[in-house]
Amino acid sequence: MLNDFFLTLKEAGLPVSLKEHLVLLEALGSGLIGPSIDEFYLLARTIMIKNETLYDRFDRVFSAYFKGMEDLAALLAKRDIPEEWLMQRARAALTEEQKKHIEALGGWDKIMEALRERLAEQKKRHEGGNKMIGTAGTSPFGAFGYNPAGVRIGPDGGKEGGAIKVWEQRAFRNLDGDVELGTRNFKVALRRLREFARQGAADEFDLAGTISATARNAGWLDLHYAPQRRDRMKVLLLMDVGGTMDEHVKLTEELFSAARSELKHLVHYYFHNFIYETVWQDNRRRHADRTPLWELMRTYGPDYRLIIVGDATMSPYEILQPGGSIEHINEEPGSQYLLYLLDHFTHAVWLNPEPIQRWETVASIQLTRDLMGERMFPLTVDGLSEAITRLRTTTH
């Protein structure tokens, strides 16, 4: 039974390993907890889940799995599950036949009602229940816009009528958003951008230097100090905000926070849609406090690596036409400003959060990519690694 539980967790995309499963079994064998499902829930969570953002998903899987276990006996005893329902459940999607069948049963609404009743009445069977949730999106029931939480009607509609279980409260709901937990990977990738050099005050003990100087000094100690190795990689980050970028906010934030913690010299500015005369550093004061592009290039030398983050999704006019910006009248086309930048910052890449499959189909992405000289990479861990390789090597 617990092997199934482990596999169910794995299927649900939770990062559990065999090692943890064995530890859980060991813990159960050690008599740590009594025969209580609440304690088992806490124990399993403590051992298997290592991130609070995954608590909610764990709660859902646990609930689906063990709800089924509780109800299995009752379900078998009743034996009144309509066959067609099981049949429908077995298949993931509607067939033509089934559609007719549904018509015959009196249409969607009626089925809907029946389903709702049944779900409330008998909950889910162990494996079936899990499948239900898993395939709700594509199954007939998914078509009604039922989300997993919706399908899994709480115990208030059920028979046992007990108190809501801990895992059903879903207290950690807002922590999980199926977010790809990428900060660590981003950070590891960004570290490759570091470039260490000894600079500044000599405040670190220089062992090799001391040995050599002491030897020269005929064995009398001659202490030597050297400057610490410091990261001297300088990065200028330009980020697109607002508009179509809103859906990529999470990813961009992750990249930004990873960059901030891993890079010593990081400067960031924002732009909207495309690069024009000015950029800004504070989004709340974007209209009051802008930095001209020229000033940017005067302030930060060509030794800065330029990383532009944007989806480059807009009307091609916004790139090619003077006055094409949606916010102001730009004297020169956006493409020209980008070229100025690329001229100054010889090490530059563009990171695009749009999935790479879409690039071909969006004219403005194609345009930007051409302007960047193919130095556009998807904002994924792999894309970032590739981009960093380019940043380290290209001298254009």
Place this chain on the structure above:
Amino acid sequence: MAMRFQGTETYVVSDELKLAVNAAITLQRPLLVKGEPGTGKTMLAIEVAGSLGMPLFEWHIKSTTKAQHGLYEYDAVARLRDAQLGDDRAADIANYIVRGPLWEAFESDEQAVLLIDEIDKADIEFPNDLLRELDRMEFFVYELKQLVKARHRPMVIITSNNEKELPDAFLRRCFFHYIRFPDRETMDRIVGVHFPQLKEDLVQEALEVFFNMREVPGLKKKPSTSELIDWLKLLLSGDVPADVLRERDPRKAIPPLYGALLKNEQDVALFERLAFMARRGT
């Protein structure tokens, strides 16, 4: 069942956390504790050690901490200096091996509690360098050609503030517990533990203000338990009566002595703005 942690008189602990601690003790696995700042992560180790009568070894991690620092350090410069001055101690390298908290915990005569505090402050690879030490509870001292092995596997409590994500290999070896922010009821108990003499109405009003403040959207840093305790201390010493807190007038949106609760000028500005808007609204 040898030992069970039940919480202490000065530390209110949820059943969930109790189970997590006991599981970690029984199965001898490190326990990783996360949670909002100020929810008592570090206190946990101190209280566990205190209540189970085990010695506590603390290792506070900084951004420059290396895994080696926890094991031992060889003070070569001191030895060189002593040798120059003709000190006899310099003949024995053991005199210059400085033990780290891990070594101390391993060598302890009885089972100890080892706190690795704020592991996320260190370099991103830091936890990976401790895998073997935490797994097998042993390490090798190359200078002495000596294997240090734990006499009793210490109970390891690790805290993290989520500044960096920890590597999977490390996480797999740990148990994990996320300390949730206490609800109203638990908070009542926590305050009761710290200020038994506090008047009931003041506590209620203060908690009301406190939880309302946590609800304000856009706060950069929400006030936490430790800040609430500090604030209550201030209220107590300033003899602020309960009805001042009861003041629900939005024009006075900023509670008295707010400095203990809001630690960030943006947050203070936010509150001032809210108060200003409320004034204009009326």
